[in-house]
Amino acid sequence: MTNALDTPPTRKKTQGIGVSALVVFYVSSIVGTGILLVPGLTEAQAGPAALLAWVALALASYPFARFFAEVSARNPHASGLGSVVAGGFGPRHGRSASLLLLTTYAVGNPVMGVVSAGSLLHLLGVPDAPDTLLYAVAGGFMLLSTGFTLLGVATGARIQAASLVVLLAGLGAAVVLAVPHMEAGSYTPFLAAGWGSVGTAVVIAFFSFLGWENVSTLADQVEDPARSYRRAIRYAVPVVGLLYVCVTAAYLAVPGDDPLVITALLGASLGGSGVAVGDLLALGLSLIATNAWVLGASRLLGSASRDGLLPRSVTARPGRPPAVLGGAYLVVLGALAATGAGVELALITTSACFLLLYVVAAAAALRAPDAAPALRVTAKVTLLISAGFLAFAGTGLAIAAALALGCHLAAHSNSQNRKALER
Template identity: 35%
Template structure:
């Protein structure tokens, strides 16, 4: 089997981690968390930063042990066998289908600030259009270049940190941090779920593990730098939201709190320009999420976990068009469900975060079963216990997990019948 060259050093791995974890969720999640728990949301961000290091370390060690583009699914198969891995893969696909429209809806929310589209269902329809546009771009093989994505990430960080510095020096007030618990202690639990969504991505070590130079040294260094960098950006942004907006404004602004901060700094025109920039960045990331999910669906089809007819590529760019067309209906079902219940970005986070938590919990149990070092196994158990706690405090998310697991089982049973049709007597 051909091997990949080991060319990815600490700096390159840090960029990979930060790109995978942070994205443009930093423009959305701090405002939503503040809208739920007020200033106490800062405690949730700090707790998740502390949780990130052992979380990332376990997945890095597993990636070094099983370097494969299937990622966590490969770990799970090594620990529990192909049947569990297959169903877990379909469960993850369902979670991605629910999670991916988040930034499209958030982008629509920011555009709505400029276009004066404020009714939630109208925002959802605009988000559906953005999601469809993302799929169309992918159908034609149009994607953001990896290097361009890195440049955009750098510009995003500069944009965010510059805004935070100006806000701290002009509009931030320490009095805004009180009362710390305006909605009570229980709100902190849901804020924790929201903040967790911002740290999904540490598991993306596996696809590049074969390309890392001196993994035993590079992974720990990159994880430490990545956790500090991502944590600093999220906490700084969260602190800016808390200190720059009143509790009432924070509750009202939610996902678009960044636009409100820009308005306080430079007036309505600056706020509108910032909203357009934020929406553009989210659209580009939505395009990347759609790309990744279509490839994951293609991979599941190729391995027989979902209908094999989706494992088909077209054109010179070898685009998995059938998988992308399937996503039109799958994403459409997610947004249609949101439309019926008049759901928001918080609804998406509440459901899909629990899906990711269960997926990671299975991965941590797999790590505890397969890692050789006792210290790492203990770490996996401890991280798994925290993951289980976060999973347990969200009953709605647990309901989603139950439904998604039933669907995953149904899909696999249907696939098994297709592969081994019963012989008529």
């Protein structure tokens, strides 16, 4: 596994995607399911004070984004976060981190499929569909997104860009139309559930800000990564932060209890027809986000196979990685349906796993003796913020720790087996 903290490559240009495509992948990785579903979950947790969680995360986004941009700029490698850990703590721990990241994608990505399914069923007049139907439709959407990865990065970027412009315009219009229907009284009492609830809301809302590390999986196909990544986050971070805060503030101010943000905003202003349009836009946004995340998972899966973490047969044929990912997503959705655990547990577990990985990756960057000053500064801030957020993860942290231990043992066993075969 390549050291993520090596000196930046001297090659100035490679054939690949540029700054504008990176911005699209950043925004489409982050804006989507999170802005549709999570504000309602944070409101249920902290009431109007949930807005503070979104503001805090919007501000924390820049050091997170800059940290992973620096990593990708210095060593363009599809293993992304795992290569950072390998650079500071050694290959074995890097493989453990890569396996945990891949597991987290498998657990978290299906949440987006559930949102897509919920939007479609609501549009079709089946808002209270049984879980078996909801998760079956979600499985279909996840398989659709795994098929999207076969189009390739360049083609996918063009499709994502065109769709994202239309759908973000629709989201902005929904906020503007909802303004006359907003009520200041919706913000009182503001802190009824206490500051602890805001901390928990931060962990839940953190799911919406995942994605800065997802784009690092595309690094080996980026044109001039040292320049492109740093420029891309200058545009992507303020767009994401401002959009999230404005949309959440509007959602908290409109009457009603619809769990989907865009449906609530358009329903307040346009009635029944607004609800239908909201469902369509929600479906489009969730599909865009799912495509971006599944593409990142596919790239990571290929990297894990090439590095020997998974059998090479996983990537032996072009259609094999999507099939493997699709199977994993169906297993997770089947487990959610069978246990009745619900998407909130999957969501908070995903957030906790990523926070744990952020802590380890930042610590690894600080431990490496050859880390550049810019990387060290962003790593320190990322470590402090992630550790602070992780303290509120509760059950999610316990599950994340168990998954991390399992991945470490599996990676160690895999390493031992490889050494035995080499003998």
